[in-house]
Amino acid sequence: MDAEQLRRIVEAALLAAGHSLDIAALQKLFDAEFVPERDEVKAALEEIEADCRDRGYELKYTASGFRFQAKAQYAQWVGKLWEEKPKKYSRATLETLALIAYRQPLTRGDIEQVRGVTVSSDIIRTLHDRGWIRSVGHRDVPGRPALYATTRQFLDNFNLQSLEQLPPLSEIRELSSIDRELQFEEALAEGSTENSEVSTETSAAADPTKEPVVDKVVDAAQVLDIQTNESSAPSFKETPEP
Numbered sequence: 001m002d003a004e005q006l007r008r009i010v011e012a013a014l015l016a017a018g019h020s021l022d023i024a025a026l027q028k029l030f031d032a033e034f035v036p037e038r039d040e041v042k043a044a045l046e047e048i049e050a051d052c053r054d055r056g057y058e059l060k061y062t063a064s065g066f067r068f069q070a071k072a073q074y075a076q077w078v079g080k081l082w083e084e085k086p087k088k089y090s091r092a093t094l095e096t097l098a099l100i101a102y103r104q105p106l107t108r109g110d111i112e113q114v115r116g117v118t119v120s121s122d123i124i125r126t127l128h129d130r131g132w133i134r135s136v137g138h139r140d141v142p143g144r145p146a147l148y149a150t151t152r153q154f155l156d157n158f159n160l161q162s163l164e165q166l167p168p169l170s171e172i173r174e175l176s177s178i179d180r181e182l183q184f185e186e187a188l189a190e191g192s193t194e195n196s197e198v199s200t201e202t203s204a205a206a207d208p209t210k211e212p213v214v215d216k217v218v219d220a221a222q223v224l225d226i227q228t229n230e231s232s233a234p235s236f237k238e239t240p241e242p
Helices: 003-017 023-027 038-054 072-081 091-103 108-115 121-129 152-157 169-175 177-182 200-205 213-227
Strands: 057-062 065-070 133-138 146-150
Touching: 003 038, 003 065, 023 038, 038 057, 065 072, 091 108, 091 121, 091 146, 121 133
Parallel strands: none
Antiparallel strands: 057 065, 133 146
């Protein structure tokens, strides 16, 4: 089989699948005697990615594999294909998700200690239902609280190949200006079930001698939300299964 035919088969499979395919899944499309080498499949994917650069869609590599998706700059038009508006997540929800992403595994009590407020059960349920977090065990202390970590779906939805691609906390403060530019205050408006929470700004100000961890996590939450709307060129570095 020549390289051009392999590229077309891979491209057709990605279009038809409706979900991400990794290299192993693409290799399974072929009969045993014609299975292409991994390097050959990767080369085909690189060609496809290059072909997409001047198109309205791109080839994206996430934790689950490769997929085609519309480029973020066309979201305002593509989004009109669906009547239902994308859900807006509250600031508290994104703070909780960011804490889990950066400090996993951790318990609900750990989250409350950093945020300085009680974590609503609705927040944990929302993140569970969305498929972004899961329980990975229990801490060996009285009450055996659940330990939470992010999922492969979290990586896929935020266009990440691995947790190593999260922006370092030391760099997040430099990105805080993005919040003003993209008007995240409106996008991160508190949900009705969370309006009773004490503000994180008040909690952080309660002890001015402490590192403003909450402020960094707020920035992290905003960066995570940005990554669902912005895209970057896919990397072809393979990510091991978690």
